[in-house]
Amino acid sequence: MTEPKNLALRENKVPEPTASFWTIKVLATTVGETAADLISSRLHLGTQLTTVVMVALFLVVFVVQFRSRRYVPGLYWLTVVLISVVGTLITDNLTDGLGVPLAVSTGVFAVALMATFAIWYATERTLSIHDIVTRRRETFYWLAVLFTFALGTAAGDLLAEQLNLGYLASAGIFAAAIVIVAVAHFVFRLGAIAAFWIAYVLTRPLGASFGDLLAQPTSDGGAGLGTIVTSVVFLAAILTLVIYLTIARSRRAVPAKDRQTGIEEPAGV
Template sequence: MIAAVPINLRLPGDTRALRVPEITAYFWIAKGLSTALGESMSDYLVTAMSPIPAVLLGFVAFAVALAVQFAMRRYNPWAYWFAVAMVGVFGTMAADVLHVGFGVPYPVSALLYGIVLAGVYVLWFRVERTLSIHSVDRPRREVFYWAAVVATFALGTAVGDLTAMTLHLGYFWSIVLFAAVITIPAVGRRWWNPIFCFWFAYVLTRPLGASIADWLGKPADVGGLGLGGGPVSAVLAALMTAVVAYLAVTRVPSTSD
């Protein structure tokens, strides 16, 4: 993981409150847990109830979480990470709907979500002239930010399924693959554009976390350990709650300092 990425420092005298956390090791730990939680919770919901109500429930939770986040006047760990977790759940469902509901192959859905993400980046940069999350201090910039986050979750889900299913790597070797690839921006940040490295790593955390969740929860006959989506989701939710509680109590990291 990337321990810290100093991205586009704010100008002196700019006192607008940021709405996202600093990029530290804590950020990547919480992000990794949220990606795995989104995958396992989505899989659990669509098996515990009918898929259509599950998707509707996921969308409602996603909408409520973003409404709470946008209501905050500054970064709040509980609101922010609740939104990320619900984006993880709904982003997984959005990617799965294309494949399961409409029969779209994983290579096609991965390409489609990649184009969507690229489009968000291009539009964001043309309007705001930066893709730095340390510029997210007003509603319009936050809209671009969350659009990118949703697209990265959907893309990462499709790519994770592509390697595990279409390329027949399975969940374990997909974990190995993405863990190896994510070291590229971790090393390259010393020489490359830090904003590029951040988003490179951010996209990769999704298929890495999803592969870990699938490996833990899926049955043994499809390459998993068979622990079940429910128990895996419960453990991941408890771990993420503990991390966010620590961030809220200690104010580490805090964008207001």
């Protein structure tokens, strides 16, 4: 059965998993961790009110992203940053507000993610991010992304705090796990789709552990930079990379034109 015309998109809505993609992804996950702490603690909004505000902001941006018919770097990565914050807050609400053990929330989010993948594959027969060309596939994609952030937050906190491994050791463990996935893919031919989603999950606790390592006080095993400095630095890095990607994408959109004169070049030049 073909997708209804009103659900079809003109092009893939998500970026290719290049080096810049993974760099921004880790930066976004770090911001998700530090910004959630900054807003709820330093601004004294509390976890619940912060969640309400950030979910509302995320939904506004998500609607714009969802209605867009093409990949727009700034819009896409703003959505990722906000969903990173929301995913962190979901886990924080379960842990701090409802007293759900981190081991339980980790398991629940893992099951929810696997269920999302199972339904996605049963419906679309693919989990590839290279073919997010319908509204339905994009819905599955963002639902999976949300669960990866919530799962990654719970898993990262479980290792760093509950198991008392510390932020540096936790970051090292998740970084090593990502290296193992890369080796499994490039050397032992682990499928690209499986490798992508495993790495996508692992980058969340990696970024969160790294963010906590920088932001938390030295007495708690951190570098003491604080959530404000850490959030601003990483947001600036994301903004710089997104601006670069936007400019590069706009230049690639007119490859056959002289960008100074606008005159069409001969074919084959």
